Amino acid sequence: MTPITAKHADLDDKLDERSRDIFRRIVESYLIEGEPVGSRNLSKMLPTSLSPASVRNVMSDLETLGLIYSPHVSAGRLPTEQGLRFFVDAFMDTGEVSDEERMLIESQLGAGEGHPHTEQLLTEASQMLSRVSNGAGLVLAAKRDGALKHIEFVRLEETKALAVLVWESGDVENRVIDLPAGMTASQLAEAANFLNHHARGQTLAGARDAINAKRREVRAELNELSASLVERGLAVWSGANDGQPRQLIVRGRANLLENLTDAEEIERTKMLLDDLERKEEIISVLDMAESGSGVRIFIGSENRLFSLSGSSLVVAPYRDGNRRVVGALGVLGPTRLNYARIVPMVDYTAQLVSRIIERE
Incomplete structure (x- = not known):
């Protein structure tokens, strides 16, 4: 679980056990269904008996804190971007990849074989991340430093x-x-x-x-x-003048448009795809990921690139044989990504790519 920031610790202090449970269920429902959830359905989900009216009171408090909102009059509630960030940082336990997922990643990348060249490895990593996430798989290709x-x-x-x-x-x-x-x-x-x-x-x-x-x-x-x-x-x-753009590998763009029905949402996603074609913005985001030691999560307007499309990026750096960060890889998708599943998969893929590159 990500360490709770001071801001989120303050939010956490304002929630009692009942509020935390209702908030968590609103977010989890959104991540699975993508739809608002109302007080009546929430009251049925709770382990203790609580009337829809009592649930609405808790939801009103959560809305005041900026964690949830109502997309339409008399609709249920959805998490805000701040609420998603709070959930990811304070509630989500990412765990580890399952044995089945580990075997899938290793087989897709040929980890046990004499491996193809680095560019093919990175392309396969991008394709694999796209398939397992139903989002777009991104790889910022390594800075060339071979002999x-x-x-x-x-x-x-x-x-x-x-x-x-x-x-x-x-x-x-x-x-x-x-x-x-x-x-x-x-x-x-x-x-x-x-x-x-x-x-x-x-x-x-x-x-x-x-x-x-x-x-x-x-x-x-x-x-x-x-x-x-x-x-x-x-x-x-050699990049001494920084004049050469870094290579960006993107697979699974079509996944970003699947299952979208709202015309405005489709248009926002198309704008994001245009940004991906221009590369500069997404490369700057991946460059930021290279400065960290593990997985980073960008949600919605936390980054200017995603402010219009409402997308999220889960990204991690990978390293060469000298343990130097040489690139980054990740998954781009809607804000309702299955973070608990995607985060460990991106992390493990980055570690595996690093190990394969180290052996070359």
Whole structure:
């Protein structure tokens, strides 16, 4: 269970056992059914006899505290976003993944086999999270920090070329790059040969730092245009200028639109899907998750990206062989996600992805 914040501790102090029980049942009913629950039905759910009128009095107090609200006149009650956050932090015991779910996750990610390349692993993780949650599975791909095996350039047009980066892990990455004006085929080959000689076996950041330290020697050994391509290329590829967007893998977008009947809700969800296509906002949210050590939950307007769509994100960081956080993965869905089930599954998936990457 998440530690209770000072704000939520104050709320908790204002609830007696009866209020806590009624609030918990309102939230649990919403998470299962997605519908408001009224005082008459609540009175039947309670273990002790309590009249609908008494239940309504408790519901009125909960509404005053900002934990529930009535979506329509004479309707039942639903939890507010504040109420959901309070429930997640103060009431929910996430437990652990079941043996069946553990086996499902491990089989989907091929944990016991010689595993495919990292990008395929992350794609499979995104697909698996989408399937088990009926939401969208998200993965912010790892910051590239493996050792290089080979680099070559393929000219596409006068001022653009394809940089083919082959990693010792076996992964291959293609990036379109801008070429200095007037660069010849021989200068392009010269830059590739230089990089293969000096960068092989190093990370991009390591190669960048080593070549920067020998800038004078590099300029003496290479033609000016070749030297410019080497220095600028390593800076961009290693993320030194933060100019390259991180890769975002999204699977299960259609799940977000399933079972929606309200036209306004459908429109809000479509707006969220548009934001996912633009990537910048969701990447910033996943970047925030990387700063933590475990699962984080963003509910509704707690993050600007979800303020209109009313969505929630359950996300956790994953690590490389040096235990450095290199990415994040999670589930995006409606605010009535089954948090108690999804949180441990996201956590276990992140741990499993970390272990697989560590073995590579």
